[in-house]
Amino acid sequence: MKQEMMQIVKQKMIAKDIFELTLTGNLTKEMTTPGQFLHIKVPQQDLLMRRPLSLASVDQQKKECVVIYRTEGTGTKRLSGLTSGGELDVLGPLGNGFKICDVKKEEHILLVGGGIGVPPLYELSKQLKSKGAIIHHILGFHDKSALFYIDKFKKLGTISITTDNGSYGIKGHIGAALPEYLESVTPDAIYACGPNALLKVINQQFLEHPRAYLSLEERMACGIGACYACVCHVADDPSGQKSKKVCDEGPIFKTGEVIV
Amino acid sequence: MTRLAIELPGLSLKNPIMPASGCFGFGEEYGKYYDLNQLGAIMIKATTLTPRYGNPTPRIAETTSGMLNAIGLQNPGLSEVLTTKLSYLSQYDVPIIANVAGSTVEEYVTVCDKISQAPNVKAIELNISCPNVKEGGIAFGTDPEIAYQLTEAVKKVSQVPIYVKLSPNVTDIIPIAKAIEAGGADGLTMINTLLGMRLDLKTRQPILANQTGGLSGPAIKPVAIRLIHQVSHAVSLPIIGMGGVCTVDDVLEMYLAGASAVAVGTANFTDPYVCPNLIKALPQRMDELGISSLSQLVKEVRKERQLIC
Numbered sequence: 179m180k181q182e183m184m185q186i187v188k189q190k191m192i193a194k195d196i197f198e199l200t201l202t203g204n205l206t207k208e209m210t211t212p213g214q215f216l217h218i219k220v221p222q223q224d225l226l227m228r229r230p231l232s233l234a235s236v237d238q239q240k241k242e243c244v245v246i247y248r249t250e251g252t253g254t255k256r257l258s259g260l261t262s263g264g265e266l267d268v269l270g271p272l273g274n275g276f277k278i279c280d281v282k283k284e285e286h287i288l289l290v291g292g293g294i295g296v297p298p299l300y301e302l303s304k305q306l307k308s309k310g311a312i313i314h315h316i317l318g319f320h321d322k323s324a325l326f327y328i329d330k331f332k333k334l335g336t337i338s339i340t341t342d343n344g345s346y347g348i349k350g351h352i353g354a355a356l357p358e359y360l361e362s363v364t365p366d367a368i369y370a371c372g373p374n375a376l377l378k379v380i381n382q383q384f385l386e387h388p389r390a391y392l393s394l395e396e397r398m399a400c401g402i403g404a405c406y407a408c409v410c411h412v413a414d415d416p417s418g419q420k421s422k423k424v425c426d427e428g429p430i431f432k433t434g435e436v437i438v
Numbered sequence: 439m440t441r442l443a444i445e446l447p448g449l450s451l452k453n454p455i456m457p458a459s460g461c462f463g464f465g466e467e468y469g470k471y472y473d474l475n476q477l478g479a480i481m482i483k484a485t486t487l488t489p490r491y492g493n494p495t496p497r498i499a500e501t502t503s504g505m506l507n508a509i510g511l512q513n514p515g516l517s518e519v520l521t522t523k524l525s526y527l528s529q530y531d532v533p534i535i536a537n538v539a540g541s542t543v544e545e546y547v548t549v550c551d552k553i554s555q556a557p558n559v560k561a562i563e564l565n566i567s568c569p570n571v572k573e574g575g576i577a578f579g580t581d582p583e584i585a586y587q588l589t590e591a592v593k594k595v596s597q598v599p600i601y602v603k604l605s606p607n608v609t610d611i612i613p614i615a616k617a618i619e620a621g622g623a624d625g626l627t628m629i630n631t632l633l634g635m636r637l638d639l640k641t642r643q644p645i646l647a648n649q650t651g652g653l654s655g656p657a658i659k660p661v662a663i664r665l666i667h668q669v670s671h672a673v674s675l676p677i678i679g680m681g682g683v684c685t686v687d688d689v690l691e692m693y694l695a696g697a698s699a700v701a702v703g704t705a706n707f708t709d710p711y712v713c714p715n716l717i718k719a720l721p722q723r724m725d726e727l728g729i730s731s732l733s734q735l736v737k738e739v740r741k742e743r744q745l746i747c
Contacts, residue, residue, distance in 0.1 A: 181710070404461070404462055404706070
């Protein structure tokens with residue numbers, strides 16, 4: 179982890195309330211593992227807490243990285259107002275990231291993402307593609323207005339899309355698209371990121387799978403494991419006293435490892 | 439002795455800056471990012487006799503110029519702290535102040551007895567003011583008689599000086615500070631967080647799973663300054679001041695209020711390098727304000743206090 183004032187290259191709205199922020203700086207050299215996140219200070223004095231935003235893509239040649247976030251509160255709204263030329267105080271990259279070292283050529287990989295859990299899957303998908311894997315994406319969104327990066331994902335593999343209200347793709351959550359995929363393919367590895375309901379489905383479906391991973395989200399303060407704000411219970415712990423910290427022991431956990 | 443050095447009971451500090459308990463884990467995390475030897479001391483996370491998971495999540499919420507937390511004293515328990523956490527910190531030449539919490543007098547006594555024997559623990563911070571646990575904790579810090587009894591009990595077993603951490607969540611802090619002084623405490627640390635709450639407009643529910651939490655950050659600094667000023671006039675004990683410290687001016691304002699050293703809490707989360715940055719920046723600011731040394735500043739403030747009294 180390093181701290182750096184990164185330059186804002188550009189920012190644009192890519193879907194309803196969804197913003198794509200491109201940053202440049204030497205810190206990009208450290209950003210090699212998909213699934214890691216940046217801890218970004220909102221440039222407003224009365225907002226103390228950094229925002230954990232996952233890396234959506236990294237371009238080492240251009241020394242640029244992209245984070246995609248949804249405006250939800252005062253901090254992200256303030257961030258969305260920033261334009262090119264400005265600077266942001268960035269800590270990172272943080273977290274363990276997705277384990278992809280054992281992925282082999284022509285293995286079938288399933289990526290499942292929901293809402294603002296979709297962005298980290300893009301860098302993951304790019305890196306898996308470069309390893310020669312065959313990728314299928316199941317991406318869930320609230321409705322048609324919330325869709326983003328569909329064409330980019332299509333270039334990397336096949337795709338199934340669900341929307342809660344059926345305004346695009348299959349109506350329902352990702353559980354509605356899962357059976358059809360599993361009828362034809364048994365994935366060699368599964369990676370999921372999104373809301374807890376989505377993670378619970380994947381955790382249950384692939385509980386015993388040796389290479390199924392979940393990316394968890396939790397409110398955090400320090401982002402480096404010191405404050406103990408973002409803990410989750412460890413599975414198979416009758417005492418209930420064991421925990422894992424999402425920020426530094428996660429955010430990626432194997433299915434069955436922690437209680438979702 | 440350099441101009442930043444401060445002598446307190448049990449503590450020879452090369453500078454007055456230390457991370458506050460609960461905001462620095464057990465040092466390992468920040469030890470990956472800078473040399474902890476730069477710090478004046480380290481106040482480690484609260485230690486209880488047995489491991490504690492703490493409260494359900496969400497455990498934190500942002501507030502204007504502040505933060506609410508309801509971690510609930512999560513820690514691996516005395517045995518693990520002694521064997522793993524304090525052993526890790528022994529590689530550094532930094533005095534450790536062990537924060538001790540408990541549910542009963544017996545639990546406090548046992549933990550203080552054992553942890554005070556660790557070679558690098560130079561003082562204990564008695565946590566009788568955590569607002570986030572139902573049993574014990576703050577119950578000991580809001581009743582002068584109980585605070586007196588607990589202080590007296592742990593003083594009998596501790597091998598190192600006892601600093602008692604005061605809660606701001608009381609009607610009158612003076613009787614409690616005096617009771618703790620009468621109980622034989624060697625110093626005070628103040629203040630702990632202020633009890634607060636936030637509600638989510640969409641769900642109509644409290645943001646924190648615990649419903650309430652402790653408010654920290656710059657929002658509470660004026661409360662800390664007022665209470666340190668008040669208590670420093672009422673008792674003779676040295677005070678380690680904390681509560682919203684972010685800048686070197688905050689550090690020096692704590693001194694003017696009556697503190698003899700300063701702990702930095704929530705600011706570590708905003709800027710992980712805040713402590714070494716403050717240590718580096720302090721001499722220049724002292725030059726600008728004509729402060730020759732911190733120990734001299736303490737004497738000046740104490741002399742003025744005697745005149746007021």
